[in-house]
Amino acid sequence: MTKASKKSAPDALKDDSQLRQKRMIAEHFSRLAAAPETGDKCVYTFVPGNLTELLRCFDLLPVLPEINALQSAMRGKSKAYIALAEKAGHSEDVCTYVKCDLGMMKSGNIGPTGDRLPNPDLLLLSYTGCFTFMKWFEILRQEYDAPIAMLHIPYQADGKITEAMRAYVVDQLRGKIIPALERLSGKSYDEDRLKEMLARSARAEDDLVWVLQSAKNRPSPIDAYFGGVYYIGPIFTAFRGTEEAVDYYTALRAEVEARIESRLGPITPEGEIDNERFRIVVEGPPNWTHFREFWKMFADEGAVVVASSYTKVGGVYDFGFRHDPSRPLETLAEYCMGCYTNLNLPSRVEMLTRYLLDYDADGLLINSIKSCNSFSAGQLMILREVENRTGRPGGFIESDLVDPRYFSSANIKTRLESYFQMIEQKRSEAVA
Numbered sequence: 001m002t003k004a005s006k007k008s009a010p011d012a013l014k015d016d017s018q019l020r021q022k023r024m025i026a027e028h029f030s031r032l033a034a035a036p037e038t039g040d041k042c043v044y045t046f047v048p049g050n051l052t053e054l055l056r057c058f059d060l061l062p063v064l065p066e067i068n069a070l071q072s073a074m075r076g077k078s079k080a081y082i083a084l085a086e087k088a089g090h091s092e093d094v095c096t097y098v099k100c101d102l103g104m105m106k107s108g109n110i111g112p113t114g115d116r117l118p119n120p121d122l123l124l125l126s127y128t129g130c131f132t133f134m135k136w137f138e139i140l141r142q143e144y145d146a147p148i149a150m151l152h153i154p155y156q157a158d159g160k161i162t163e164a165m166r167a168y169v170v171d172q173l174r175g176k177i178i179p180a181l182e183r184l185s186g187k188s189y190d191e192d193r194l195k196e197m198l199a200r201s202a203r204a205e206d207d208l209v210w211v212l213q214s215a216k217n218r219p220s221p222i223d224a225y226f227g228g229v230y231y232i233g234p235i236f237t238a239f240r241g242t243e244e245a246v247d248y249y250t251a252l253r254a255e256v257e258a259r260i261e262s263r264l265g266p267i268t269p270e271g272e273i274d275n276e277r278f279r280i281v282v283e284g285p286p287n288w289t290h291f292r293e294f295w296k297m298f299a300d301e302g303a304v305v306v307a308s309s310y311t312k313v314g315g316v317y318d319f320g321f322r323h324d325p326s327r328p329l330e331t332l333a334e335y336c337m338g339c340y341t342n343l344n345l346p347s348r349v350e351m352l353t354r355y356l357l358d359y360d361a362d363g364l365l366i367n368s369i370k371s372c373n374s375f376s377a378g379q380l381m382i383l384r385e386v387e388n389r390t391g392r393p394g395g396f397i398e399s400d401l402v403d404p405r406y407f408s409s410a411n412i413k414t415r416l417e418s419y420f421q422m423i424e425q426k427r428s429e430a431v432a
């Protein structure tokens, strides 16, 4: 049954791109740690709707609290951090990213590289569809006594971006956000510099999309969920618009091209998947506390995730959107409005249906996250609707982002095995 090849090793097997992005992120954290000495100013902001190019244009350094939370979970720290936040009165139902972040702060704000993260000089709230973002920064504002700048992003309730919505966001960028960044950095807005960054963003986005779409091959050379979270790392965090991001995605693409040529499956921490048995689309974020174990449950069955919604949480690029340097503020507005968390349920159904068909997947699996309403609301409806439209079976499992109390290994493994058996049974019925 085990499909990961014999090349597996006790230490997680990593490809070159993974090591490269790990280095990039570590360097960023080192720069953040040194900020009190270097005088670099730090802006806390969220992944969906992040304005990295604009911040970098003022030489400001982004800090992403969700990334800190997931990194804490992967290092086994989130349980204690969440307990601290709950002791301080935050309810069990609150998004665990928030509680993990607060617990980390109360424990000295030590980041993933072991260094202390700087306090925010500004909280930039780019509000893309999740109400928790607002409450999270309200708490951080009290804790840090930091100024806050809010960019309100209209929800795509009707599934489209209108001219009035675009103008509303651009006005805020021009009238509120840019002046706040000018005050903080002491620098004037340089639109030519922003355009150069946006041009680099588009180049990196082209390569990222190419890599994600490589999963249309059989066998897929990548896993677009577990592996995908590494691929989106640089572009969804601090690097969009930089030369480093362009270089990373060029190298990643070359690596994946070589895998296609050799007809290789994805690399997993346990080894290569050398016999792809199931092609799955996954909706919902991964669990981070048991990430490697969770991935292994798929790899052991020869199940490869060929597309996922989570890898679109910081930007949906695969249906054509690219940052457009010729319309710098408009393009930033469109980017923010197009993030997955800002899409209505019919748009999500449409997107997942397309993934199943375009990637010739066997079915849609939902990982429903206990503490993330932004993803979880409406997921059962999504599942039924996608099943109806494609005729391909859906599966449903439940876990959490960073709270280990909500990852039941035995339960998830059993459900996954039943789901894969169901797919096999449907296949044999179709042949009979």
Ligand code: SF4
Pocket: 066, 095, 096, 097, 098, 130, 131, 132, 133, 341, 371, 372, 373, 374, 375, 401
């Ligand atoms: S509820 Fe979900 S989208 Fe909102 S902050 Fe938490 S993890 Fe992010």
